[in-house]
Amino acid sequence: MTKDHIGYNKIVNKSMFLVIEEALLFVKKNSGFPGDHHFYITFDTKFDGVDLSLNLLQKFPEEMTIVLQHQFSELDVKSNMFAVTLHFENNPERIVVPYKAIRKFFDPSVNFGLDLNTGNYEQTIPSKNNTIKVNHETQDPHQPNILNGNETNSGQVISLNQFKKDLKK
Template identity: 45%
Template sequence: MKKDFIDYGKLVDDAMHIIVFKVLKLVGERGLPGEHHFFISFLTRHPGVVLSEMLRNKYPREMTVVMQYQYQDLKVDSRGFGVTLSFSGRKESIYIPYSAITTFADPSVQFGLQFREMDHDEDTMEIFDDEIISTVASTINPDQKESGATKSATQKKNKDDNNVVVLDQFRSKKNIK
């Protein structure tokens, strides 16, 4: 059934997922800067979540992980991220799709995101568009060479900047007393 409204909540969640992707990608490349650390809560039964049975049984609905000192092998992709964390002295590799995240917080800078909890159907889950991912990746790695399409768009934008029209000349001049 086709929706006859714009789901702004979903659009906002998608934008926030891109923020999480971008932050984790930076951390994967450069490590955690300064005092930054993350509290990430997610739905353990969400499609695509990879957890050991021990963790899934201990946290049957939702779980919060902390990424600060003891994390390894952070791998970030367009659907989610994988990381190895220590639980009661045991290392566990987990994978969390962005759509499973319910909260993302960095208390060191008082930053937090809270996502809507929705019914997730793996068949209808959307992944980030390749164009969005390449845009995000280029902002993460600004030293990367621009592709031909990106370069021509940038050149066109710079060329268009020379065609700025100042609207003040068209405004009526009223004396304001």
Template identity: 45%
Template structure:
């Protein structure tokens, strides 16, 4: 078999990450539309991820957040997104580089993406490090809270695929 010097696999992964970037940039600008909400799973130990030491100790490998009812200060750049959310009544700001994202899902649309990483470790379909259920309380009074994010309940499974698929 011929060697792929072009690295189509990397090009496709980058193109799919641009879908995530575009969707998050749109909701940062316009807010959520309809019943859409998003599960975003990322490697907490990846370069550039910024989260508190408390959260890193709770989720040393991978973490899933849900952008649905209450989140604030969502901002998106070419390389990362930052979002305020609350875990067990403690507000946190997370900075998540797109390269650290392992899954992106919009259950309303039945849309799921899974990303492979060059470190040789592919994301697991049965996430043993799935976060425990967490309440999503109101943000601090000084922060407007038109939206919220919370950790995914431990029993939730996110359907993962090699590239992408619209469920039928």
């Protein structure tokens, strides 16, 4: 196979962070989520630039999943990171997450997710008569995997454990 001189994987990776940024900006601009939209965001707690309280870092030394839905405040969205205040055991905690620390991003209301923790980028491209599945193998473990949404979870409540199992498939 010919070497990729254009750098498609880098372009795709940059685009996936832009998707997350745009989704968060939409929520900030509209002062919350429309309809049933909400986000599960899993990130590496040891990544450079992640800012967590010592209490949260002790509870989540490697990875943490937060849910942005109803009870969050002070959402701040920048080009390279976001910050939000969430409550843990009735205590407000400010969390700062660079986009590059994100491992998974999922909106179960529309069954859309990005897995930035794998070495695969996968998408489903609809055509007139069928669906074409494109799988791009990458060497960078921080390259995204677009979850194709073929699972039948519409209208169901998804538990965090099920969410994690589905992402591992």
